[in-house]
Amino acid sequence: MEQLIQELKEHLIEELNLEEITPEEIDAEAPLFGDGLGLDSIDALEIILILEKYYGVKLANSAEAKPVFYSVKSLAEYIEKNRK
Amino acid sequence: MRCYIDRVTTNSDVVTDIKQLIPDAGMRRRMSRVIKMAVTTAVETLGGVENIAPLDAIITATGWGCLADSERFLRNVIVEREQLLNPTPFIQSTFNTVGGQIALLGHNHCYNVTYVNRSHSFEDALLDAMMRTTDGENRNILLGAFDEQTPSQHRIMERMGLYRCQNDGEGAVFAKVTAERTEQSIAQVTAIEFLTNSLTEEQCRERYTTDEKCAVLYNNYTKYGLYPTSSAQSFAQAVKMVCEGSTEVVIYNEYFGATPTLIKVQCIG
Numbered sequence: 001m002e003q004l005i006q007e008l009k010e011h012l013i014e015e016l017n018l019e020e021i022t023p024e025e026i027d028a029e030a031p032l033f034g035d036g037l038g039l040d041s042i043d044a045l046e047i048i049l050i051l052e053k054y055y056g057v058k059l060a061n062s063a064e065a066k067p068v069f070y071s072v073k074s075l076a077e078y079i080e081k082n083r084k
Numbered sequence: 085m086r087c088y089i090d091r092v093t094t095n096s097d098v099v100t101d102i103k104q105l106i107p108d109a110g111m112r113r114r115m116s117r118v119i120k121m122a123v124t125t126a127v128e129t130l131g132g133v134e135n136i137a138p139l140d141a142i143i144t145a146t147g148w149g150c151l152a153d154s155e156r157f158l159r160n161v162i163v164e165r166e167q168l169l170n171p172t173p174f175i176q177s178t179f180n181t182v183g184g185q186i187a188l189l190g191h192n193h194c195y196n197v198t199y200v201n202r203s204h205s206f207e208d209a210l211l212d213a214m215m216r217t218t219d220g221e222n223r224n225i226l227l228g229a230f231d232e233q234t235p236s237q238h239r240i241m242e243r244m245g246l247y248r249c250q251n252d253g254e255g256a257v258f259a260k261v262t263a264e265r266t267e268q269s270i271a272q273v274t275a276i277e278f279l280t281n282s283l284t285e286e287q288c289r290e291r292y293t294t295d296e297k298c299a300v301l302y303n304n305y306t307k308y309g310l311y312p313t314s315s316a317q318s319f320a321q322a323v324k325m326v327c328e329g330s331t332e333v334v335i336y337n338e339y340f341g342a343t344p345t346l347i348k349v350q351c352i353g
Contacts, residue, residue, distance in 0.1 A: 003114045015170070017113040038110065053168055 253309015
């Protein structure tokens, strides 16, 4: 899980152009949207692409999105549970 | 028809830190190179983001638009077989991205138009600015032009032989245009023409200058390189020449046989 979290942080920095942030500065349990990293709805679309492109994971039910997209840790747990 | 120029800035004149010019980190991280280049030049011209809100119009010009983002989006379409397309390069690849980003930075809802008319995009934007100031519709206008070069664009144009005589180029130029002369006015634009026939440098001098002291910038691509809105660089150069003592500068632009254009910049009388 630790390795997956680290990998996810790197993908987020790369794909969301978070040039001024290092993986170490991202708190895995902090909220991604609003407070914390301060991401927005365009970033949510980019994260959906990260899940699908790198892990083959599709978000089947949009109602699941809020808890899954809460933090890096919740994203990693969802990937762990759903990847083929 | 005339308008006054309060300030003109090119991307190489920008000295302020980008974090000061574009304080919103969320906006900054999505901007490609050309958007950063153009928006920082625009904000530097205005002297800070707080001066965007009072503008009556934002008029921009570009020949190629946000080329790197357009290429990135099209490459994704091919590589990802029309699936899994990132939204950011799609959103940021439109020609009016720069005008939109400037307006968003200053929460400005004024007239906001981008002219994309090949090598006379800048001249069309300037004509719009002059018509709006002359009609009394707008008093304070931000006018700008930008284009970027990418390796693939360079390769294609080089293979077509377009850089045999001139180097390639890119850049951003912004000017603060006003309807009336102010204490800040440094030059005035007194004429703009779209010609039907090509002119030689001598013909330009004979027909459009009033005395021997007048300068003509004739297809002035050597210094700034060849790109669709490079005449905006000549415009910035003309304004600087007028500030340094020239009475009148005529800019003639004819990019690969496209509609020749002529702009006359004069000192403040």
